[in-house]
Amino acid sequence: MATTVPTPSASHDLSGVTKTLDLLAPRWSVWVLMTLSSQTLRYAEIKPKLPWLADGQLHPRLRHLTGAGLVERTEYAPRHVTYGLTSRGAALMPVLATIASWGDTYLEKDLVANMNTGEMEPERIAPAQNIDDALALLAPRHATPILWSLQARGSATAKSLAADAMPGYGLTAVYKPLERLAADGLITGGDSGDYQLSASGRALTPVFQAISVWAAAPPAEADARRPRGLGPAPSQNRSGPWATTSARRTTPEAPAVRSAGPALTTTSPNGPAWKAGDLFSHQIPARPVLPTGGPRR
Template sequence: MAITAPPPATPNDLLGVTKTLDLLAPRWSVWVLMTVSSQSLRYAEFKPRLPWLADGQLHPRLRHLTNASVIERTEYAPRHVTYGLTSRGAALLPVLTVIASWGDTYLEKELVANQHTGVAEPERIAPAQNIDDAVALLAPRHATPILWSLQARGTATAKTLATEAMPGYGLTAVYKPLERLVDDGLVTPSGTDGYQLTASGRALAPVFQAISAWATAPSPEADTHRPRELGGAPSRNRSGPWATTPTRLPAPAVPAAATARPALTTMPPPGPAWKSGDLFSHQIPARPISPAGGPLR
């Protein structure tokens, strides 16, 4: 089978995706971001909403998200400071919805007894937890470049992936991240030294597409005075199902749950604010669950 290199503009999209995942990756960052999605809050008002988060953990997350221009800090008086979403942060919420949907569909869930019927059924996971767990799979170094390369090629050898996704590294360096992606159920071996995406890996197409669209969209004029870590002018001549413009080739088929939303080939419009019930399922958990290991969570 002839192997062709990915389109030359693809790295622009890949860079935006990896930077956005780095933004979301620090633990509890997504929870903090979604907690202020419906209204601005004072520092002390975070505690009843995120009771497990220590004071020493909250401040670094707020600073991290503020530096990334998705949360803004407004000081009305020395002891009256609020934190709320910027327009850039509000535009990120529909992207989080796409990530949460993928996580709810593909991440492992334990069976628990329904308290009313006694019938075992998959546990309900908070959207913020699904996002956290999904990002934990995608954010490790080299994970997304490898997935991106496999999406463009369909099947690739370890040598090709090492050259394309990990330039400057030797061949042996690619096997550890590949093994992790195989263990997580996103990649599967195919033939002699070959690899390809699993169904759940292919279903990441709308996730990366939405992230790329957000990351490459120009910031609104209202946010231009803030320092920016992400985004910039949209790259041109993109192609491929994870890029921000339509591709000539059809994207891989994904379940209806992952595609029942507006097309992600353009910047998603800001959606409705997350409600606390959406953020925490039915009630605030005593503490979010920790990944239990095994494929996909």
């Protein structure tokens, strides 16, 4: 059994990763960021792109992301306010692409009939939904610290994981998050044996690396803002359609993600790369959202 103990530097990286996951986890945050990814928009332009969000849901998301330094609110006049990504928000786009790539490859998809051929094929999931579903697995408390510890150790007992990932908790407290991670397909083992990362758990390495690099970026470099009141006037242009599926709510047209110099480029071995113009596709009637899970969503 490997006994590598995480270094102080690794612990610092872990803190940045968990804080970033907590920042992105609130529902619809990723959708708002991706809507603003290619251009500055007025509120009245954002709302049609996210029609399922009421004002009481969209306003708090914009405030949350503005307060976090990812979105900038620019007031030209009392009734002329625009929203756009800060440089820090733009730098997050390649990170979201990495998360979406992992979700597209490892999260389960239902088989649906191709509208043209009638043949069964995996459903298309919006990258934003892949990201949300991935965050639902990684953001719960103790989930990422346990995965991080297993990445460093290779394999570990529940006792070792409790000491690494949940200091201050009793041994029994570690079993519930371990059971969840096993049910989600991210770890294997248990039943008196050591725990290890599954294939999908090991494939999270580039995800954690990309988040860590973004979280560690110096504030002066990563959070530079445009002067308030300056910048281009809101665009009236509309962007290409977003990819959606029958398993999700019907989504409106929204912009393709702008490249922001990815800190880490990943291409799914068994799934398509995230390319501009591929974010969203045709509209399909909605049905209730399925539960999120490892091999299950």
